[in-house]
Amino acid sequence: MAESTTTWVPEGIDLDRPSAARLYDYLLGGGHNFAHDRELAHRFLKAQPHAREIARHNRSFLRRSVLFMIENGLRQFLDLGSGIPTVGNVHEIAHNADPACRVVYVDYEEVACAHSNLMLASNPNATIVQADLTVPEEVLAATRATGLLDFDQPIGVIMAGVFHFVPDAKEPAKIIGRYRDATADGSMLSFSQFTRDLMPEEMDRVVEVMKSSRDPMFPRTREEIIALFDGYEIVEPGIVPTALWHPDTGLDDGQDPNLAGILAGVGRKR
Amino acid sequence: MAEPTVRVRADQDTLVRSWLRAVAATAYVPRTSQEITAGLAEMVDTLVAAMVAEPFDPTPGTEVGERMVAEGLIGENTLQQSVAALAEGLHGPADRKVSLLVAVSSGYANALRNRTLAQQENMKIALHSAMRQAERDRRATESRFREVFASSAVGIAITELDGRFVETNPALATILACETGDLAGRSLAEFITNEPDVSGSPLAHLPDRQRLRRLNGETAWVYAKSSLLPDESGGPAYRVTMVQDLSELHLLGDRLSHQLLHDALTGVANRISFESRLETMHGKAAPTSTLTLCCLDLDAFSMVNTTYGHELGNRVLRTVAQRLEAVAGEKAVVARIGSDEFAVLVLDAPPVSEFVDAINAELSEPDYTDGVGLAVSASIGVVRAGPSAMSSAELFRAGESALRQARASGRRQWVEFDHDADKRDRALGSAATALPAAWENGELDLRYDVVARLADHKPVRVTAVPGLDRPAAGLPSAADLAETTGLSVALGPWLLSRSTEHVPVWRALFGSEPVHRVLLSPLQSADAELSGVINRAIAATAIPPGLLEVGLHTGTVTGNGDAQDNLRTLGDIGVVTALHGFAGGPREVTMAERFKVGAVLLADPFEGWRPDWLPHDCVQVETTRGLIDTMRSIGVSVGVRGVRDLAEARWWAELGADTGEGPAFGLGLAVDDVLSRVRSAK
Numbered sequence: 001m002a003e004s005t006t007t008w009v010p011e012g013i014d015l016d017r018p019s020a021a022r023l024y025d026y027l028l029g030g031g032h033n034f035a036h037d038r039e040l041a042h043r044f045l046k047a048q049p050h051a052r053e054i055a056r057h058n059r060s061f062l063r064r065s066v067l068f069m070i071e072n073g074l075r076q077f078l079d080l081g082s083g084i085p086t087v088g089n090v091h092e093i094a095h096n097a098d099p100a101c102r103v104v105y106v107d108y109e110e111v112a113c114a115h116s117n118l119m120l121a122s123n124p125n126a127t128i129v130q131a132d133l134t135v136p137e138e139v140l141a142a143t144r145a146t147g148l149l150d151f152d153q154p155i156g157v158i159m160a161g162v163f164h165f166v167p168d169a170k171e172p173a174k175i176i177g178r179y180r181d182a183t184a185d186g187s188m189l190s191f192s193q194f195t196r197d198l199m200p201e202e203m204d205r206v207v208e209v210m211k212s213s214r215d216p217m218f219p220r221t222r223e224e225i226i227a228l229f230d231g232y233e234i235v236e237p238g239i240v241p242t243a244l245w246h247p248d249t250g251l252d253d254g255q256d257p258n259l260a261g262i263l264a265g266v267g268r269k270r
Numbered sequence: 271m272a273e274p275t276v277r278v279r280a281d282q283d284t285l286v287r288s289w290l291r292a293v294a295a296t297a298y299v300p301r302t303s304q305e306i307t308a309g310l311a312e313m314v315d316t317l318v319a320a321m322v323a324e325p326f327d328p329t330p331g332t333e334v335g336e337r338m339v340a341e342g343l344i345g346e347n348t349l350q351q352s353v354a355a356l357a358e359g360l361h362g363p364a365d366r367k368v369s370l371l372v373a374v375s376s377g378y379a380n381a382l383r384n385r386t387l388a389q390q391e392n393m394k395i396a397l398h399s400a401m402r403q404a405e406r407d408r409r410a411t412e413s414r415f416r417e418v419f420a421s422s423a424v425g426i427a428i429t430e431l432d433g434r435f436v437e438t439n440p441a442l443a444t445i446l447a448c449e450t451g452d453l454a455g456r457s458l459a460e461f462i463t464n465e466p467d468v469s470g471s472p473l474a475h476l477p478d479r480q481r482l483r484r485l486n487g488e489t490a491w492v493y494a495k496s497s498l499l500p501d502e503s504g505g506p507a508y509r510v511t512m513v514q515d516l517s518e519l520h521l522l523g524d525r526l527s528h529q530l531l532h533d534a535l536t537g538v539a540n541r542i543s544f545e546s547r548l549e550t551m552h553g554k555a556a557p558t559s560t561l562t563l564c565c566l567d568l569d570a571f572s573m574v575n576t577t578y579g580h581e582l583g584n585r586v587l588r589t590v591a592q593r594l595e596a597v598a599g600e601k602a603v604v605a606r607i608g609s610d611e612f613a614v615l616v617l618d619a620p621p622v623s624e625f626v627d628a629i630n631a632e633l634s635e636p637d638y639t640d641g642v643g644l645a646v647s648a649s650i651g652v653v654r655a656g657p658s659a660m661s662s663a664e665l666f667r668a669g670e671s672a673l674r675q676a677r678a679s680g681r682r683q684w685v686e687f688d689h690d691a692d693k694r695d696r697a698l699g700s701a702a703t704a705l706p707a708a709w710e711n712g713e714l715d716l717r718y719d720v721v722a723r724l725a726d727h728k729p730v731r732v733t734a735v736p737g738l739d740r741p742a743a744g745l746p747s748a749a750d751l752a753e754t755t756g757l758s759v760a761l762g763p764w765l766l767s768r769s770t771e772h773v774p775v776w777r778a779l780f781g782s783e784p785v786h787r788v789l790l791s792p793l794q795s796a797d798a799e800l801s802g803v804i805n806r807a808i809a810a811t812a813i814p815p816g817l818l819e820v821g822l823h824t825g826t827v828t829g830n831g832d833a834q835d836n837l838r839t840l841g842d843i844g845v846v847t848a849l850h851g852f853a854g855g856p857r858e859v860t861m862a863e864r865f866k867v868g869a870v871l872l873a874d875p876f877e878g879w880r881p882d883w884l885p886h887d888c889v890q891v892e893t894t895r896g897l898i899d900t901m902r903s904i905g906v907s908v909g910v911r912g913v914r915d916l917a918e919a920r921w922w923a924e925l926g927a928d929t930g931e932g933p934a935f936g937l938g939l940a941v942d943d944v945l946s947r948v949r950s951a952k
Contacts (some may be wrong), residue, residue: 027345028298029298029344029345029388030296030389031385031390031393032389032392032393033387052296052345052346055298056297056298056345059298060298060300063300064566087298087299087300087342088298088300092300093300110400110403110404111393111396111397111400113400114395114397114398114399114400114403115392115396115397117396117399118395118396118399119392119394131643178405217743265769269305
């Protein structure tokens with residue numbers, strides 16, 4: 001039964017290797033995923049039983065951080081590693097608050113891009129760029145080419161749940177620094193990523209599971225994450241579990257915030 | 271009548287709160303808790319109403335299930351938790367509660383299924399477009415590659431790892447002199463030969479150079495570079511070899527090196543290789559041996575070219591080269607060292623005169639082409655020295671110096687290198703070449719020679735001359751030096767325009783006759799710009815033209831149309847004209863008459879002898895007297911230059927000459943000196 005669902009997939013797309021984007025979609029209840037992705041998701045869930053909560057919390061943090069940036073006057077967003085459009089996308093959140101907001105999504109995965117293109121086809125204020133976020137020059141050039149963002153005005157740069165896929169070998173601090181340097185003063189960074197700090201055993205198991213996917217994972221400590229905010233002033237309450245960042249008290253009452261598994265924060269370019 | 275399902279409003283709020291907890295724990299809903307709560311409250315209202323509605327209808331339950339999906343309450347356990355919360359919080363008949371919750375579940379399931387199908391439809395479209403894009407990219411890449419592959423001038427071979435061709439492009443087939451189809455099943459290695467390289471090849475320094483044996487047996491030089499083409503897993507799959515044809519380059523290189531050492535026209539050595547062969551022969555020569563170098567310049571060769579055309583001229587040059595080789599023998603080196611200059615270098619040659627005679631005899635034999643028999647003669651400079659007496663460079667220079675002397679002494683002459691003559695030549699050459707710099711630096715000055723009436727020795731005019739501040743002893747005048755380098759063409763206008771500034775001074779001094787004379791060199795006499803220069807000089811100083819006397823070079827005027835034009839134009843302007851270097855031949859006299867020149871200045875008829883020492887009735891004196899009479903009879907005044915002293919001046923006056931100049935009256939004087947001398951003469 002699991003295999004039969006993929007018979008409608010056209011030939012020529014590599015679905016043998018599960019992708020983090022489709023895994024995330026599945027964990028959030030989406031249908032944009034395949035047997036291999038779900039199989040990986042089940043192994044992920046076995047390693048980290050709170051995976052769904054973690055996904056929910058991260059998605060929720062993204063939403064709250066975008067709203068926070070809008071409250072702080074930002075009206076343009078660059079969402080790096082946006083993945084498959086699933087529930088509560090940045091442009092939906094932003095346009096709900098102010099339809100004039102402009103959003104550029106960036107992802108390197110073909111299916112995620114094709115999907116986003118479909119979804120954004122009729123939306124003049126949002127688009128997607130297919131590029132590797134670890135090559136800032138390419139991303140920035142392609143983003144400028146869309147003409148959607150004004151780099152002289154502050155931009156909300158979003159790196160939600162994506163840098164745990166960037167190994168230290170690629171020098172994440174330098175990558176983030178390039179985006180920081182390319183954006184105007186007053187720009188903000190919304191950042192979240194997996195950590196071992198909260199649930200070390202589960203995290204180790206997750207790292208092991210993800211080794212077989214297209215997207216192996218590299219958790220970072222709180223200190224390492226703070227270091228990545230170089231050049232940014234981290235806003236209150238600092239780098240915290242996703243559930244504790246400007247929480248929506250009505251929804252998250254009574255849950256253990258440490259189950260979030262992900263540390264998050266927002267910084268303002270100094 | 272049924273009991274009220276929900277007794278108090280508080281119960282309903284409690285249900286909404288417990289449902290919210292269930293949702294929050296199981297699903298991500300991208301809205302605020304207030305927004306979610308409001309939605310849940312509406313759904314609770316709907317369900318509560320359905321529980322008490324008469325007649326009972328479970329349809330609102332289906333709608334609630336659908337709405338849950340629409341609002342994103344779709345976590346994995348959201349339905350289960352929600353149903354549990356509703357089962358506990360809804361009050362009323364069990365059967366109604368069951369059918370209502372079944373309707374919720376069923377509506378939820380259907381909506382979720384439709385949602386998933388819709389998402390998968392989207393996914394499918396996305397995948398399709400991603401794939402189509404990939405396919406488009408791939409096709410574009412493929413067609414670009416095809417284009418490059420097919421049209422490249424570089425041969426490209428894609429081979430298996432064992433070297434067998436998988437695919438080859440047309441350029442490679444061309445390089446290998448075959449059709450693309452001929453290469454199927456073969457490998458590049460079959461075409462590579464291991465023949466040794468030609469030493470000194472200009473391509474020897476290139477790495478990766480290969481020699482290929484073409485299918486037609488010819489050899490081709492190629493530059494080959496290959497790289498591995500990885501397959502998808504990164505392992506080597508194919509080898510790509512780029513083959514660039516160097517044959518043309520190779521041939522060109524060979525030709526260039528030949529051209530570098532040989533004269534293209536005659537095939538004998540050129541100047542560069544002659545110098546190195548001279549050096550080699552000089553270095554190997556035994557101390558007791560002698561080296562004889564003849565430098566030849568074909569006489570009047572430019573006439574052959576202009577009369578018979580360059581083709582025949584080239585033929586003559588080839589013939590000369592062959593004949594020189596024949597005369598000089600196998601061990602000699604024959605080279606073409608200039609356009610019509612040759613050099614012959616022989617070790618231990620026969621005596622110089624014999625050798626030169628042999629060359630002249632060979633060259634004077636006419637070469638018949640198209641009915642035209644052409645023989646050439648040559649001026650020859652010869653130097654003969656032991657290897658220890660001169661270096662090879664000195665030898666060559668001495669040969670060329672001797673040739674210059676031979677040329678200067680007329681056609682078909684030969685001159686053996688003369689150290690003293692060479693020294694003079696070199697001093698002259700360096701002075702002449704230094705002159706333009708001296709002029710630029712303002713070291714060239716304006717001087718005057720005094721011209722006196724021979725009858726009473728009274729100064730009547732001056733001749734402007736260029737003078738060097740520090741004249742070198744034993745060298746010709748600045749004017750003569752300027753003539754050897756061509757500087758005089760520029761010097762003439764300078765002299766004219768500078769000196770005319772002084773005309774008012776001379777006018778005040780001498781009166782109304784022509785008071786100021788400028789003598790022009792052969793080059794200046796034929797200068798097409800001359801009349802313009804004089805017109806400008808006259809206009810700039812606003813002097814009557816008749817105060818100016820301009821002397822042209824007689825030999826130039828008789829032989830050159832431009833100079834005759836100048837003479838005529840100057841007369842028209844009103845300038846007094848003169849001919850200097852006047853030898854008195856019939857043509858010269860005719861010129862003087864035709865152009866109505868005011869004066870002639872005699873070329874020294876006595877070749878440096880003092881005339882007053884000559885017998886009165888000797889033939890030169892008689893002839894000169896006759897000439898002076900003739901000139902005066904046609905109204906031309908006669909001037910004499912180089913008058914040494916007053917005795918000579920008196921002699922000339924008796925012979926009938928009108929004016930004299932020279933040491934007797936003052937040469938190369940500054941303006942002030944002229945003034946004081948003239949005043950003292952009064």
